Every structure is written in C-alpha cells, then in structure tokens.
Amino acid sequence: MTPRPVMLTDDEARVLREVWPLTLGHIIANPADGIQSLRNSCAHSGGGGWQRWIQGNRIHIEHHEWLPDVLADTCPDWCNDPEFWHTPDGKHINRWRRGDVLFEGSITLPRVQRWAESLPAELRARALVAWRTWPENTRDLDELARIVREALDAHCGAPAELTHYAGQIVGQEALW
Numbered sequence: 001m002t003p004r005p006v007m008l009t010d011d012e013a014r015v016l017r018e019v020w021p022l023t024l025g026h027i028i029a030n031p032a033d034g035i036q037s038l039r040n041s042c043a044h045s046g047g048g049g050w051q052r053w054i055q056g057n058r059i060h061i062e063h064h065e066w067l068p069d070v071l072a073d074t075c076p077d078w079c080n081d082p083e084f085w086h087t088p089d090g091k092h093i094n095r096w097r098r099g100d101v102l103f104e105g106s107i108t109l110p111r112v113q114r115w116a117e118s119l120p121a122e123l124r125a126r127a128l129v130a131w132r133t134w135p136e137n138t139r140d141l142d143e144l145a146r147i148v149r150e151a152l153d154a155h156c157g158a159p160a161e162l163t164h165y166a167g168q169i170v171g172q173e174a175l176w
C-alpha cells in the first residue's frame, strides 16, 4: 500500500529541487538506502552561489548572490571559460564574492524519505531500474533525471522555476 501523499511546504519543495538529481533518483528508487547514502555523503558542497549541507537530521540549501568582485582587462593564461569568468561586455572576472542571501531552506531527511515512499509504486519501479548497477547493470542516468523531474513536477507542489542547473544560470544573469 502506498502511504498517504506527503504535502511539502513551498520551501521544502524548493530545497528538494536543489538536491542533486542523481541523489534524489537514488532516494526515489530506494528511499531508506538513498537517505542513508545522502546522510553519509559529503557534508558540504556547492559553488556559484549555491551551498548544500547536511546538519543533524536536515538538508540545508542556501542560494546567495555571487557577484563579480575584481575585474581585469586581460585574461590570465588559465582562462578558458567564456561564460562563467566574464561579464557580458567581455571583462575578465578575477574573483567573485558572496552577496546577499536569496533563498535559504531546509527539510528533514525523514520527511524526504516519507515523500519518496509516498510516490507511486510505478515511478519507484522505474527509478530502481534506472538506478541499479547490480545484479544487472541497467543504470540510465538520463531516464533517472526524467523520473526525478516527473516526481518533482507531479508530486512536489511547487513551481519548477528554480532547478539547480537553471537557477545557477538564470540567477546569475539576474545579478548583472
């Protein structure tokens, strides 16, 4: 029997959207195992204005402004990324700095687990196939990403505007 749907708050849903798709895919495929793995995973990660960390029983997400700090007229030798390291008018960004916090939220790991357990069994079965590498390797990360997107869109209740990937870029452009 599928447990009753877990109603997430908007903030909780937004936090879920910022968990790596691969991690969330694991949790959908096998809730208890995926949560255990998240709990044991690197405690702190992020970049480009995003931070994710586990503290106690919660996963926290913070999105802050990531502002060009020191600009230079000429590029250093290592510069090979036309997007990230330059302003729209082509100035090289030597350093970024942290600005204001744009979003912060958290959700407890047991709630993430209950949410995953309340998803339709059919979705979990598909996720299991896309996640599994043993006893048969059927891993398909594109399919897993689709399942994660489906789970979030149909069973999360918050707008899809802010995904980790889109957010990083869209959020960044908004700051220029």
Ligand SMILES: [Zn+2]
Residues within 6 Å of the ligand: 074, 075, 076, 079, 080, 085, 086, 091, 092, 093
């Ligand atoms: Zn450059």
